[in-house]
Amino acid sequence: MEWFENVRRSFLDFDAMAAVLPNMLFIGLKNTLILAFASTILGVLVGIVLAVMGISRSAWVRLPARIYTDIFRGLPAILTILIIGQGFARIGRQLFGPSPYPLGIIALSLIAGAYIGEIFRSGIQSVERGQMEACRALSMSYGQGMRLIVIPQGIRRVLPAMVNQFIGNVKDSSLVYFLGLLASEREIFRVGQDQAVVTGNLSPLLLAGIFYLVITVPLTHLVNYVDNRLRTGRRPTALVSGLEEVGELQGSVATATEAAEKLPTFKGGSLTVRGLGMAYGDLEVLKDIDLDVKAGTVTCVIGPSGSGKSTLLRCLNRLVEPKAGDVTIDGASILTMKPETLRRRVGMVFQQFNLFPDHTALENVMLALTKVKKMPQAEARRIAETRLADVGLASRMDHRPSSLSGGQQQRVAIARALAMAPEVILFDEVTSALDPELVKGVLNLMSDLGRRGMTMVVVTHEMGFARKVADQVVFMDEGRIVEAGTPDDIFERPRSPRLQRFLNEVL
Numbered sequence: 001m002e003w004f005e006n007v008r009r010s011f012l013d014f015d016a017m018a019a020v021l022p023n024m025l026f027i028g029l030k031n032t033l034i035l036a037f038a039s040t041i042l043g044v045l046v047g048i049v050l051a052v053m054g055i056s057r058s059a060w061v062r063l064p065a066r067i068y069t070d071i072f073r074g075l076p077a078i079l080t081i082l083i084i085g086q087g088f089a090r091i092g093r094q095l096f097g098p099s100p101y102p103l104g105i106i107a108l109s110l111i112a113g114a115y116i117g118e119i120f121r122s123g124i125q126s127v128e129r130g131q132m133e134a135c136r137a138l139s140m141s142y143g144q145g146m147r148l149i150v151i152p153q154g155i156r157r158v159l160p161a162m163v164n165q166f167i168g169n170v171k172d173s174s175l176v177y178f179l180g181l182l183a184s185e186r187e188i189f190r191v192g193q194d195q196a197v198v199t200g201n202l203s204p205l206l207l208a209g210i211f212y213l214v215i216t217v218p219l220t221h222l223v224n225y226v227d228n229r230l231r232t233g234r235r236p237t238a239l240v241s242g243l244e245e246v247g248e249l250q251g252s253v254a255t256a257t258e259a260a261e262k263l264p265t266f267k268g269g270s271l272t273v274r275g276l277g278m279a280y281g282d283l284e285v286l287k288d289i290d291l292d293v294k295a296g297t298v299t300c301v302i303g304p305s306g307s308g309k310s311t312l313l314r315c316l317n318r319l320v321e322p323k324a325g326d327v328t329i330d331g332a333s334i335l336t337m338k339p340e341t342l343r344r345r346v347g348m349v350f351q352q353f354n355l356f357p358d359h360t361a362l363e364n365v366m367l368a369l370t371k372v373k374k375m376p377q378a379e380a381r382r383i384a385e386t387r388l389a390d391v392g393l394a395s396r397m398d399h400r401p402s403s404l405s406g407g408q409q410q411r412v413a414i415a416r417a418l419a420m421a422p423e424v425i426l427f428d429e430v431t432s433a434l435d436p437e438l439v440k441g442v443l444n445l446m447s448d449l450g451r452r453g454m455t456m457v458v459v460t461h462e463m464g465f466a467r468k469v470a471d472q473v474v475f476m477d478e479g480r481i482v483e484a485g486t487p488d489d490i491f492e493r494p495r496s497p498r499l500q501r502f503l504n505e506v507l
C-alpha cells in the first residue's frame with residue numbers, strides 16, 4: 001500500500017498540522033476574519049452608494065455606478081488585488097506604513113462593493129411599487145419613503161445574499177497573500193502555504209482548507225435556513241375564520257349605528273374637478289372631467305376596466321400629475337399646493353392594502369404621525385390605538401400584516417388613513433382583493449365613515465354598496481364621465497346606452 005503511505009505523508013502528517021495549528025488559529029484565522037469583516041463592512045458602504053446611484057432617475061448618476069460595477073465585477077479578483085496592492089504600494093506605505101494589509105482590505109472592499117451594490121439594488125427594486133405609493137399617500141417625501149420603508153425592506157430581503165458575499169470575502173481574502181504580507185499578518189492560506197514549504201508536504205494546506213470549511217459551511221447552512229424562513233414567513237399563531245371577522249367589527253363601537261352617532265363626526269372637505277385631463281405618454285386616459293364632490297358626501301365611481309377610474313382617483317392626491325384642468329379642495333387649487341400638504345388633507349386606501357410588512361398594525365398607523373406630523377410617540381400611540389379600536393382591531397394591534405386576514409389588513413389601512421385626520425379619503429377598489437366573506441366588514445366600516453361625515457370618493461365594483469351608501473354615483477367610460485347622479489338615477493333610470501349595457505353586464 002505504497003500509494004496510501006504517500007497520500008498519508010502528503011496530506012495527513014498530523015505532526016505538521018499540530019505544529020502549524022497555533023499560527024493558523026492566532027494569526028491566520030484572526031487575519032482572515034479581519035480581512036473578511038473589514039472588506040464586507042467597507043463593501044456595504046460602497047454598495048449602498050452604488051445602489052442608491054443605480055436607482056437614480058438621472059442617467060448621469062446611474063452611469064458612473066454602472067461603469068464601476070462592470071469593471072470591478074468583470075476583472076478577476078486577483079488582478080484587482082495586484083493592481084491596487086502594487087500599483088498604490090508607495091501611497092499605501094506613506095499612509096499605512098510597511099504593511100500592505102490595509103491596501104488588501106481596500107482592494108477586497110472595492111470588489112465586494114460592486115457585488116453588494118447589485119445585491120442591494122435588486123433588493124430595493126424588488127420591493128412592491130405599492131409600498132412607495134403608500135408612503136407618498138401618507139404624505140411622506142420620496143426620501144422618507146426610501147429611508148423608512150423601501151430600503152430597510154430591500155436590505156432584509158437580501159440578507160441571505162449578503163451572507164453569501166461575506167463567505168466570498170472569506171475566500172477571496174486568501175488572495176491577499178500575493179501582496180507579500182508581513183509574517184504577523186498572514187491569513188489562513190498563507191500560514192498553511194509557508195508551513196507546507198517548511199515540511200515539504202501538503203498537510204498544513206489541508207488544515208487551512210478545513211479552517212475555511214469550518215467558517216463557511218455553517219454559514220452557508222444558516223443562510224439557507226434564514227432564506228427559507230424569510231421566504232415562507234412565519235405562520236400566523238392562530239387561524240381566524242373569515243366568518244368570525246364580521247363579529248369582530250360588530251363588537252367595535254364604530255359599526256353600531258346608534259353608537260356611531262355618538263362618535264365624533266368628521267369634518268369632510270369638498271372637491272371640485274374642472275376640465276381634468278391626464279395621459280400616459282400618448283395614451284389619453286382622462287378627458288375633460290368635471291365633478292363636484294360636496295363636503296361630507298360619498299361619491300362612488302363605477303365603470304368598466306380601463307376606463308380611467310383609478311387614474312382619476314390618483315389625480316385627486318397627485319400620485320399622478322394631471323396634464324390639464326384643475327382640482328380644488330375647499331376652494332384651493334391642489335396644483336399650487338405642495339403634494340405633501342395636499343396628501344395630509346386627502347388620504348388614500350389601496351386595493352392591495354400596501355401595509356408595511358415589517359411593522360405591526362399599531363406601528364403602521366403611528367408611522368406617519370410621528371415621522372410626518374412629528375407627533376410625540378405617546379400622542380401618536382393614543383391616536384393609533386383609538387383608530388384601530390374604531391375599525392374593530394383593538395385586540396390585534398401588535399400583529400404584523402402577515403398574520404392578519406385580508407379584511408383585517410384593509411381595516412388597518414383604513415385606520416392608517418383616518419389617523420392622519422384627512423378631509424377626504426380616496427378608496428381604490430378596496431374590497432377587490434378580499435375573500436367574499438371579508439368584504440362585508442370593510443364595506444360596513446366605510447358606510448359608517450360616510451355617516452359620520454367623511455368625504456369619500458370610492459372606486460368600486462360593489463354595486464350594492466354604491467346603491468345603498470353613495471350620495472352620488474359617477475359612471476366612467478373611455479376616460480370620460482358618461483353619467484353622474486343619485487344612485488336611483490344611475491341604477492333605476494340609466495339614460496346612456498353604455499351605462500345600460502354596463503349595468504346589464506354587472507348586475
Ligand SMILES: Nc1ncnc2c1ncn2[C@@H]1O[C@H](COP(=O)(O)OP(=O)(O)OP(=O)(O)O)[C@@H](O)[C@H]1O
Binds near residue numbers: 283303304305307
Ligand atoms: N402607469 C401607467 N402607465 C401607462 N398606462 C397606464 C398606467 N396606469 C394605467 N394605465 C392605462 O390607463 C388606462 C386607465 O387605467 P386605470 O387604472 O385608471 O383604469 P381603471 O378604470 O381604474 O381600470 P381597472 O378597473 O382595471 O383598475 C388603462 O388603459 C391602463 O392600461
